[in-house]
Amino acid sequence: xxxxxxxxxxxxxxxxxxxxxxxxxxxxxxxxxxxxxxxxxxxxxxxxxxxxxxxxxxxxxxxxxxxxxxxxxxxxxxxxxxxxxxxxxxxxxxxxxxxxxxxxxxxxxxxxxxx
Amino acid sequence: xxxxxxxxxxxxxxxxxxxxxxxxxxxxxxxxxxxxxxxxxxxxxxxxxxxxxxxxxxxxxxxxxxxxxxxxxxxxxxxxxxxxxxxxxxxxxxxxxxxxxxxxxxxxxxxxxx
Numbered sequence: 581x582x583x584x585x586x587x588x589x590x591x592x593x594x595x596x597x598x599x600x601x602x603x604x605x606x607x608x609x610x611x612x613x614x615x616x617x618x619x620x621x622x623x624x625x626x627x628x629x630x631x632x633x634x635x636x637x638x639x640x641x642x643x644x645x646x647x648x649x650x651x652x653x654x655x656x657x658x659x660x661x662x663x664x665x666x667x668x669x670x671x672x673x674x675x676x677x678x679x680x681x682x683x684x685x686x687x688x689x690x691x692x693x694x695x
Numbered sequence: 696x697x698x699x700x701x702x703x704x705x706x707x708x709x710x711x712x713x714x715x716x717x718x719x720x721x722x723x724x725x726x727x728x729x730x731x732x733x734x735x736x737x738x739x740x741x742x743x744x745x746x747x748x749x750x751x752x753x754x755x756x757x758x759x760x761x762x763x764x765x766x767x768x769x770x771x772x773x774x775x776x777x778x779x780x781x782x783x784x785x786x787x788x789x790x791x792x793x794x795x796x797x798x799x800x801x802x803x804x805x806x807x808x809x
Binding site: 611612614616621622623624625626629631669671673674675676677678679680681682683684685686687688 | 728738740785789793799800801
C-alpha cells in the first residue's frame with residue numbers, strides 16, 4: 581500500500597521567516613495531495629491541496645509544490661505568524677475509484693513560530 | 696454551514712466493553728470516513744461509507760465496524776475494547792466524487808480505555 585514520509589517532525593522558526601515541510605510518497609498512482617493543519621483539541625483542517633496535473637499551487641502565504649517524477653511534494657509557508665503554530669500533515673490519495681476518498685497521511689510536523 | 700459534528704467529545708470505557716461513536720456530516724456531503732489518531736501510529740484510515748454502503752476499509756480488526764444511515768449520518772462501533780484502542784477518533788465528510796474529494800474533519804471523539 582501507499583506510504584507517506586514527512587520531514588521534519590518538528591520545526592521551529594522565527595516569526596516572519598519561512599517554513600518548509602517535505603513529504604515523499606511511494607505509490608506512483610497517487611494523484612491527490614492535501615495538506616492539513618491541526619490545532620490543539622481540534623480536528624485536521626484542510627489548508628491547501630494539489631492534484632497531479634499541477635506542479636504548484638499558491639494561496640496567500642501558503643504554497644505547495646509537487647514533483648511527480650521524484651514522488652515528493654512540499655508545503656511552503658511564508659511570513660510565518662504565531663497563529664501558524666500547529667501540527668501539519670501531508671497526505672496522499674490514490675488515483676483509482678476503488679480507493680474512494682481514502683487518504684494516507686504522513687507522520688506530521690509540529691511547527692512552532694517564535695515571536 | 697455547520698461543520699462535521701462528532702459526539703460525544705470524550706469517552707472513558709473499561710476493557711472488554713463496547714462503544715458507539717456518532718458523526719453528522721456537513722449538509723449535502725454523502726461520504727463519511729473514519730480515522731484513528733494515536734501518537735504512535737498517527738492518522739490511520741478505518742473505513743469510508745457512501746450511500747449507506749462501506750466502500751473502503753483499512754487494516755483494522757473486525758472489532759471495528761461502522762454504518763451509515765439514509766441521512767448520511769454515521770456511527771462507528773468498537774467491541775471488546777482493548778487498552779490500545781485509546782485514541783482520538785476522527786470523522787470526515789466529503790461531497791462525493793468518484794475519488795479524491797477533499798475531506799472535512801470533525802473535532803473528534805477522545806476515547807480512553809482503562
